[in-house]
Amino acid sequence: MARNxxxxxxxxxxxxxxxxxxxxxxTVQGLLSGAxxxxxxxxxxxxxxxxTDAGVHALAQVxxxxxxxxxxxxxxxIALNDxxxxxxxxxxxxxxxxxxxARASAQAKTYRYRIWRGAIxxxxxxxxxxxxxxxxxxxxxxxxxxxxxxxxxxxxFAAVDPERGHDEQALSNLRTVFSSxxxxxxxxxxxxxxxxxxxxxxxxxxxxxxLLVGKGTLSPRDIDRILQAKSRSAxxxxxxxxxxxxxxxxx
Numbered sequence: 001m002a003r004n005x006x007x008x009x010x011x012x013x014x015x016x017x018x019x020x021x022x023x024x025x026x027t028v029q030g031l032l033s034g035a036x037x038x039x040x041x042x043x044x045x046x047x048x049x050x051x052t053d054a055g056v057h058a059l060a061q062v063x064x065x066x067x068x069x070x071x072x073x074x075x076x077x078i079a080l081n082d083x084x085x086x087x088x089x090x091x092x093x094x095x096x097x098x099x100x101x102a103r104a105s106a107q108a109k110t111y112r113y114r115i116w117r118g119a120i121x122x123x124x125x126x127x128x129x130x131x132x133x134x135x136x137x138x139x140x141x142x143x144x145x146x147x148x149x150x151x152x153x154x155x156x157f158a159a160v161d162p163e164r165g166h167d168e169q170a171l172s173n174l175r176t177v178f179s180s181x182x183x184x185x186x187x188x189x190x191x192x193x194x195x196x197x198x199x200x201x202x203x204x205x206x207x208x209x210x211l212l213v214g215k216g217t218l219s220p221r222d223i224d225r226i227l228q229a230k231s232r233s234a235x236x237x238x239x240x241x242x243x244x245x246x247x248x249x250x251x
Contacts, residue, residue: 055241136214
């Protein structure tokens with residue numbers, strides 16, 4: 001009898017062309033699928049909680065798949081990590097209910113974006129933080145972040161997603177943000193956002209817009225106007241991928 005597995009993963013996104021399998025490119029989904037086939041002999045495509053972009057990191061991405069193999073979950077963790085590269089780790093595997101799906105069952109996700117504010121970015125952090133040593137009004141950025149809390153149409157912060165709608169995803173751009181805040185951690189300025197779902201590039205587009213607020217190009221009051229515009233051209237640029245982390249998924 002098939003077992004439905006919930007797989008928790010961590011990865012250094014710098015090494016991958018994102019989550020989703022792509023011909024000829026190294027992706028998280030592709031490597032995980034290949035590792036499962038190598039260990040169990042079963043060819044399948046694990047489904048993730050979301051499709052992180054190329055360069056985006058994950059502290060606790062979640063995938064699900066049904067397998068026939070009787071290998072105990074603890075042994076499967078060890079076996080998969082033996083064949084996966086060091087930049088992709090299986091943290092845990094649990095047997096889930098038959099109706100569990102990594103994306104469809106998710107209730108909330110948390111993302112984090114890290115900006116290094118010091119004059120010189122340490123070389124061992126360069127691929128994990130966005131370096132911005134120039135002046136920013138961090139208080140204005142914190143004020144702007146609060147504006148997006150609640151249910152809004154986030155069309156202005158969404159990139160066109162050619163894959164959307166192909167897997168029965170709802171096409172509404174309404175999302176609820178439960179919390180949105182900037183905080184200082186030494187030389188780092190860190191943005192953390194938690195919501196019931198996120199559109200393609202939504203977090204990176206929010207960060208890019210908040211940076212314009214920090215630079216004085218926009219004011220915190222402009223965020224509401226941008227939301228109401230429902231146009232991607234109204235918001236700021238997309239922030240660099242390597243500063244973003246998927247922190248966790250709640251079910």
